[in-house]
Amino acid sequence: xxxxxxxxxxxxxxxxxxxxxxxxxxxxxxxxxxxxxxxxxxxxxxxxxxxxxxxxxxxxxxxxxxxxxxxxxxxxxxxxxxxxxxxxxxxxxxxxxxxxxxxxxxxxxxxxxxxxxxxxxxxxxxxxxxxxxxxxxxxxxxxxxxxxxxxxxxxxxxxxxxxxxxxxxxxxxxxxxxxxxxxxxxxxxxxxxxxxxxxxxxxxxxxxxxxxxxxxxxxxxxxxxxxxxxxxxxxxxxxxxxxxxxxxxxxxxxxxxxxxxxxxxxxxxxxxxxxxxxxxxxxxxxxxxxxxxxxxxxxxxxxxxxxxxxxxxxxxxxxxxxxxxxxxxxxxxxxxxxxxxxxxxxxxxxxxxxxxxxxxxxxxxxx
Amino acid sequence: xxxxxxxxxxxxxxxxxxxxxxxxxxxxxxxxxxxxxxxxxxxxxxxxxxxxxxxxxxxxxxxxxxxxxxxxxxxxxxxxxxxxxxxxxxxxxxxxxxxxxxxxxxxxxxxxxxxxxxxxxxxxxxxxxxxxxxxxxxxxxxxxxxxxxxxxxxxxxxxxxxxxxxxxxxxxxxxxxxxxxxxxxxxxxxxxxxxxxxxxxxxxxxxxxxxxxxxxxxxxxxxxxxxxxxxxxxxxxxxxxxxxxxxxxxxxxxxxxxxxxxxxxxxxxxxxxxxxxxxxxxxxxxxxxxxxxxxxxxxxxxxxxxxxxxxxxxxxxxxxxxxxxxxxxxxxxxxxxxxxxxxxxxxxxxxxxxxxxxxxxxxxxxx
DNA sequence: GTATGGAGTGAAAAGGTTTTCAAGATCGAT
DNA sequence: ATCGATCTTGAAAACCTTTTCACTCCATAC
Numbered sequence: 001x002x003x004x005x006x007x008x009x010x011x012x013x014x015x016x017x018x019x020x021x022x023x024x025x026x027x028x029x030x031x032x033x034x035x036x037x038x039x040x041x042x043x044x045x046x047x048x049x050x051x052x053x054x055x056x057x058x059x060x061x062x063x064x065x066x067x068x069x070x071x072x073x074x075x076x077x078x079x080x081x082x083x084x085x086x087x088x089x090x091x092x093x094x095x096x097x098x099x100x101x102x103x104x105x106x107x108x109x110x111x112x113x114x115x116x117x118x119x120x121x122x123x124x125x126x127x128x129x130x131x132x133x134x135x136x137x138x139x140x141x142x143x144x145x146x147x148x149x150x151x152x153x154x155x156x157x158x159x160x161x162x163x164x165x166x167x168x169x170x171x172x173x174x175x176x177x178x179x180x181x182x183x184x185x186x187x188x189x190x191x192x193x194x195x196x197x198x199x200x201x202x203x204x205x206x207x208x209x210x211x212x213x214x215x216x217x218x219x220x221x222x223x224x225x226x227x228x229x230x231x232x233x234x235x236x237x238x239x240x241x242x243x244x245x246x247x248x249x250x251x252x253x254x255x256x257x258x259x260x261x262x263x264x265x266x267x268x269x270x271x272x273x274x275x276x277x278x279x280x281x282x283x284x285x286x287x288x289x290x291x292x293x294x295x296x297x298x299x300x301x302x303x304x305x306x307x308x309x310x311x312x313x314x315x316x317x318x319x320x321x322x323x324x325x326x327x328x329x330x331x332x333x334x335x336x337x338x339x340x341x342x343x344x345x346x347x348x349x350x351x352x353x354x355x356x357x358x359x360x361x362x363x364x365x366x367x
Numbered sequence: 368x369x370x371x372x373x374x375x376x377x378x379x380x381x382x383x384x385x386x387x388x389x390x391x392x393x394x395x396x397x398x399x400x401x402x403x404x405x406x407x408x409x410x411x412x413x414x415x416x417x418x419x420x421x422x423x424x425x426x427x428x429x430x431x432x433x434x435x436x437x438x439x440x441x442x443x444x445x446x447x448x449x450x451x452x453x454x455x456x457x458x459x460x461x462x463x464x465x466x467x468x469x470x471x472x473x474x475x476x477x478x479x480x481x482x483x484x485x486x487x488x489x490x491x492x493x494x495x496x497x498x499x500x501x502x503x504x505x506x507x508x509x510x511x512x513x514x515x516x517x518x519x520x521x522x523x524x525x526x527x528x529x530x531x532x533x534x535x536x537x538x539x540x541x542x543x544x545x546x547x548x549x550x551x552x553x554x555x556x557x558x559x560x561x562x563x564x565x566x567x568x569x570x571x572x573x574x575x576x577x578x579x580x581x582x583x584x585x586x587x588x589x590x591x592x593x594x595x596x597x598x599x600x601x602x603x604x605x606x607x608x609x610x611x612x613x614x615x616x617x618x619x620x621x622x623x624x625x626x627x628x629x630x631x632x633x634x635x636x637x638x639x640x641x642x643x644x645x646x647x648x649x650x651x652x653x654x655x656x657x658x659x660x661x662x663x664x665x666x667x668x669x670x671x672x673x674x675x676x677x678x679x680x681x682x683x684x685x686x687x688x689x690x691x692x693x694x695x696x697x698x699x700x701x702x703x704x705x706x707x708x709x710x711x712x713x714x715x716x717x718x719x720x721x722x723x724x725x726x727x728x729x730x731x732x733x734x
Numbered sequence: 735g736t737a738t739g740g741a742g743t744g745a746a747a748a749g750g751t752t753t754t755c756a757a758g759a760t761c762g763a764t
Numbered sequence: 765a766t767c768g769a770t771c772t773t774g775a776a777a778a779c780c781t782t783t784t785c786a787c788t789c790c791a792t793a794c
Contacts, residue, residue, distance in 0.1 A: 002780055013744045018782060028742060043499075048479045049419040050780030053749050058416065060459075067445075069642065074441045078434075078462050085469075090459050090476055092427075094452070095445050102452075109457055112415045132410075220646045253648065275436065279587045281620065281648060369750055380774045385752060395772060417750030420779045738793075747784085753777090760771075 001042055010038035021046060052114065061089045061302060062110040064103070066122035068095040070218070071246065071274040072291065073121070079295030080119060087299065089116065096122060104129060111136060117302030120145075123188035139305035141298045141313075144189060148313030153301035155294060155318055159196040162287035162320030163241070166269045167200050169285070169322055170239045174330045175267060176206070179237035181226045181247045183218040190218065193243045193271065212237050216247045223250020224257075231258050238331035239267035245274045245286055252280055252327070263329035273323055282326035289320050368409055377405035388413060419481065428456045428669060429477040431470070433489035435462040437585070438613065438641040439658065440488070446662025447486060454666065456483065463489060471496060478503060484669030486662075487512075490555035506672035508665045508680075511556060515680030520668035522661055522685050526563040529654035529687030530608070533636045534567050536652070536689055537606045541697045542634060543573070546604030548593045548614045550585040557585065560610045560638065579604050583614045590617020591624075598625050605698035606634035612641045612653055619647055619694070630696035640690055649693035656687050 007014045012031060019027045020035040027035075038044075052058040061084050065073045081091045092113060094106035103122070107129045110118050117139040120130075125145075133140060134152065141153040148154045170178055180197045183190025198208050214229050216222030223242060227250060230236055242248035248270030255262050262268050262282060270277055270286035277284040297316050305313060374381045379398060386394045387402040394402075405411075419425040428451050432440045448458045459480060461473035470489070474496045477485050484506040487497075492512075500507060501519065508520040515521045537545055547564045550557025565575050581596050583589030590609060594617060597603055609615035615637030622629050629635050629649060637644055637653035644651040664683050672680060 004780085014781080015744060015746095015783080016742085019743090022782090026742065031742080043502075045475070045478050047420070047481065047780055049416045049425065049481060050749090051782075052416040053414070053420055053751090054780075054782040056749080056782095068441045068448075069445055071438070071441075074435045074438075077444075077460070078436055078464075081435075081460060081462055082464075085461070085472065085476070090480060092457050093444070093448060093460050095448055097445075097449075105452065108412070109452070111412050113457060114414065114416060249646070253646070256648065276643070279616070279620070281623070371750080381751080382753080382774060382776095383772085386773090389752090393772065398772080414750050417779090418752075420781090421750075421752040423752090423779075736794085738791100740789100740791090742787105742789085744787080745785090748782085749780105752779085754775105755777100756773105756775085758771105758773080760769100762767105762769085764765100764767080 001044060002047070003044070006035065006038045006042055006044050009042065010035045057306075058114045058116055059089050060092055060113055060115045061299070062092050062094065062106075062113070062115040062118035064094045064096060064106050064110075064118065064120050064122060064125075066096055066098050066124065068093075071276060072244065072272055075275065075291040076121065076295050079292040080298060083296050083299040087303065089299075098122075098124060100124075100126060107132060111138070116306050117141070119143075119298045119302065121298075124186075139302050139313075141301040143294065143298075144192065148315045150311055151305045151313055153305065153313035154315045155297055155301070156315055157289060157294075157318045158320050159193055160200065162271065162289065162322070163193070163196045164200050164203070165320070165322040166241055166271075166287050167197070167204065169324065169328065170241070170267060170269065171204060173239075173267065173328060175237075175239040177209075177212065177235065177237040177239070178206075179212040179214070179230050179240040181223055181230070181240055181242040181251055182213055182215050183243040183247065184222075185215065187218070190243055197241060216243065216250065218244050218246060220246050220250040220253070223247035224254040225250070227251035227254030228258070231255070231260075237266070239269070239328070241269045241271070243271060245270035245272045245277045245284060248284055248286065248327075249276070249280055252282075252284070263327050265332075267328040267331070269328060277323075278325070280327070285325045285328040286323055287320050288323045289318065294318055368411060369414070370411070373402065373405045373409055373411050376409065377402045423481075424673075425481045425483055426456050427459055427480055427482045428666070429459050429461065429473075429480070429482040429485035431461045431463060431473050431477075431485065431487050431489060431492075433463055433465050433491065435460075438643060439611065439639055442642065442658035443488065443662050446659040447665060450663050450666040454670065456666075465489075465491060467491075467493060474499060478505070483673050484508070486510075486665045486669065488661075488665075491553075506669050506680075508668040510661065510665075511559065515682045517678055518672045518680055520672065520680035521682045522664055522668070523682055524656060524661075524685045525687050526560055527567060529638065529656065529689070530560070530563045530567050531570070532687070532689040533608055533638075533654050534564070534571065536691065536695065537608070537634060537636065538571060540606075540634065540695060542604075542606040544576075544579065544602065544604045544606070545573075546579040546581070546597050546607035548590055548597070548607055548609040548618055549580055549582050550610040550614065551589075552582065554585070557610055564608060583610065583617065585611050585613060587613050587617040587620070590614030591621040592617070594618040594621030595625070598622070598627075604633070606636070606695070608636045608638070610638060612637035612639045612644050612651060615651055615653065615694075616643070616647055619649075619651070630694050634695040634698070636695060644690075645692070647694070652692045652695040653690055654687050655690045656685065661685055 003014045003017050007017045016027055017035055020032050063080050084091045096103040096106055119141050121143045123145055139151045143155050144157050146154060182194045185191055211233060214226035216226040240251055242251055248268050251268050252262055255266050260266060270284045273286045273288035277286050301314050370381045370384050374384045383394055384402055387399050430447050451458045463470040463473055486508050488510045490512055506518045510522050511524050549561045552558055578600060581593035583593040607618055609618055615635050618635050619629055622633050627633060637651045640653045640655035644653050668681050
C-alpha cells in the first residue's frame with residue numbers, strides 16, 4: 001500500500017499527499033484534512049527507502065562503539081539513540097569489539113546505508129576508513145581523537161580538569177603518595193588519561209614516580225592485578241586514582257583481598273561514574289563524565305554538519321566533575337565501620353609521607 | 368556514483384552488474400572479472416535504499432529492548448548485532464525505557480524502515496502494536512511472552528529448570544527456609560520467575576510462606592530494600608534466591624549492612640549471570656542464562672520466518688544452568704574469613720528448621 | 735476589461751537498484 | 765546446413781517517493 005492509494009482515496013494527486021505528509025503550507029487545510037483522513041484510514045506508513053532514494057537523505061545515523069559490554073557504553077548508546085529518535089533519526093549500531101575487520105565492516109555498512117552522520121566512539125580507527133567516509137562527505141563526530149576538520153567534529157573531554165579535581169581532592173585530604181592505575185597504553189584514551197595525571201601532579205609540584213603507575217586493562221580483573229602489584233611496593237601509595245571505574249572496582253577488590261580497608265588504609269578514586277559506581281563497597285568517589293551529554297553533543301555536531309552543509313567541524317568540550325562518595329578519606333586514619341565490625345589492623349607496612357604539609361596553593365584538609 | 372558508471376566502465380549493462388554483485392552464476396567468469404575490476408576501481412558501494420526499494424527486502428532487523436542500561440541487555444545487544452552482521456543484516460535498535468509512547472514510536476520506525484524482522488526483548492508491549500506489525504507480515508521473535516503463531520516465534524527460557532537447580536542446590540546444602548526476592552510484579556518476566564520458584568518449592572514438598580517473598584525492582588536498590596525487609600522477620604530465611612543478579616547484588620549489600628556475612632549467615636543465589644556476577648563480593652552463585660545464545664536463536668527464528676515464507680513461528684527453549692561461586696554455603700556454619708577478620712556473630716535471631724533432614728528425593732548435603 | 739500575482743494542485747522526471755522477458759550467440763546433434 | 769537447446773546479455777518495467785515545473789483559478793490592481 002503506497003502513497004498512490006492514499007491519493008486515490010483522498011481524490012488528489014500523489015504530489016499533494018507527499019506535501020501533506022511534510023506539512024507543506026501550500027496545501028489547503030481542507031485538502032490536508034482529507035488526505036490525513038485517508039492516511040489514517042489506510043494505516044499508511046511511508047516507505048523510508050523510497051523516501052531516502054528520492055530525497056538523498058536517509059535519516060539514519062550510525063554509532064560505532066568499541067565494546068557495548070563495557071558499562072561506559074550502554075548509557076551512551078541509550079542517550080544517542082534517544083537523542084536521535086527525538087530528532088527523527090534512526091540509529092544503526094555497531095560494536096567492533098576492537099577488531100579491525102569488524103570495524104571495516106561496520107564502516108562499509110554505514111556507507112551503504114548512506115547514513116547522514118556517524119558517531120565514532122572508539123579511538124582505534126584506521127585512517128583509511130575515516131578517509132573513505134570523508135570522501136563521501138559523511139559527517140563524523142569523534143570522541144577525543146583529533147582536531148576537527150571538514151565535516152569532522154570532535155568531543156574533547158576535559159580529562160585534565162577532572163583529574164585535577166580528583167588529585168586536588170586527594171591532596172586536600174592529606175595524601176602525597178598517589179598511585180595511578182592506567183588503562184592499556186594501546187588505547188589512546190588510556191594514554192590521554194595517564195598523561196593528564198602526570199601533568200597534573202607536576203602542576204602541584206609533585207614529581208612523577210614511575211613505580212606508582214601500574215597498567216591495567218580497563219576491566220575489573222586488570223584493576224585488581226594492577227592494584228596488587230602496587231601494594232607489593234615497599235612504600236605503597238596512600239591513595240590511587242584509576243583510569244576508569246572498572247579498574248577502580250578491581251582495585252577495591254585487590255585492596256580488600258590484602259586485608260586492607262578502603263578508605264581507611266587506602267583511598268580510591270575512579271573515573272567515568274558508571275551507574276555501578278554508586279553501588280560499590282564502599283561507594284566510589286569518582287570523576288563524572290556524563291554519557292548522556294556526550295550523546296547529546298554528538299548529535300548536535302552531526303546535525304550541524306549535515307543540515308546546513310556547514311563545512312567546518314566543531315570542537316565541543318565535555319566537562320567533568322568530581323563525585324565524592326565514600327572511597328576517599330584522609331590517609332592513615334582508622335575508624336570503626338558503622339556495622340560494628342571489628343577492624344583488622346592494617347598489616348604493618350612501611351609508610352612514608354605522613355607529615356600533613358599544606359597543599360601547594362590549596363586550602364587545608366577539611367578534617 | 369551508481370551502478371551505471373560501473374556498467375559503462377566495464378562495458379556491460381546495469382543488469383549484468385547487478386547480477387555480478389549477487390554472484391549470479393549466469394554471468395560468464397570473464398565478464399564478472401571485468402565488472403569486479405570496475406567496482407574496485409570506482410570504489411562503488413551499492414545503494415541499499417534503491418536496493419531495498421527494488422527487492423522489497425531491507426536487510427535490516429530491529430531490536431527493541433526495555434532498557435539497554437540494565438546489564439542484562441548489552442551482552443544481548445552485542446550478540447544480536449554480531450549475529451545479524453554475520454548474516455548480512457544491519458541492526459536498528461530502540462531502547463524503550465518502559466515508556467509506552469517510546470515503544471509505539473519504535474514500532475512505527477521499524478515498520479517505516481521495513482525491517483525484515485524484529486526481536487522484541489521487552490515483555491511490556493501493547494497488543495495493538497504487535498498486531499500492527501503482524502498485519503504487515505513482519506516476522507517477530509519474543510522473549511518469553513506468548514505461544515508462537517503466524518510468523519511469531521518465542522524464545523522460552525527454562526526458568527523452571529534454572530530455579531529448580533538453584534533450589535536443589537540450596538536444599539542440598541541444608542537450607543529449608545528459602546526466601547525469594549522478586550522483581551516488580553508489573554513485569555511479566557518477574558512474575559514468571561516468581562511463579563517458577565513457588566512451583567518448584569512445592570515440588571520439593573515445601574509449603575509457600577508468603578512472608579518469605581519480598582518484592583524488589585530488578586535493580587540494586589530494590590534488592591537491598593527487599594532484603595532488609597526480609598531480615599526484619601522473626602525468623603528470616605537462611606538463603607535467598609533473587610529474581611535477577613542486580614537484585615542479588617542489592618541483597619548482598621543489605622546483608623552486609625546488617626553486619627551479617629555471605630555465605631556464612633545467609634546464602635544468596637542470583638539469576639542471569641551478568642558479567643558483573645563474577646566480581647561481586649563474594650562472587651555470586653547464580654543461574655546462568657546465556658545472552659549470546661538468546662541473541663543467536665532470536666536471529667535463527669527471524670531468518671527462518673523470512674527466508675522461506677515459512678508461516679509458522681517456532682518455539683525454542685533456552686537452557687539455564689547453575690554457576691556455583693562463593694555466595695552459597697551450608698546454613699549456620701561459621702567459618703573464618705580468609706582475610707583473618709574477626710567475624711561478627713549474627714545478632715541473636717531466632718532460627719528454625721535447623722534439622723538437617725535429607726532432601727525429599729535428593730542426595731545428602733555434600734558436607 | 736486586461737494585466738499581475740499568488741494560491742493550490744497535478745504531471746512527470748529523477749533517484750539506483752532488481753528482475754522479467756526477450757534476443758543474440760554458440761554449440762551439439764541431426 | 766538446419767534445428768534446438770543452452771548460455772550470456774541487454775532493455776525496460778517496477779519499486780515508492782520527492783521535487784520541479786507548469787497550469788488553472790481567483791482576486792486584486794490598474
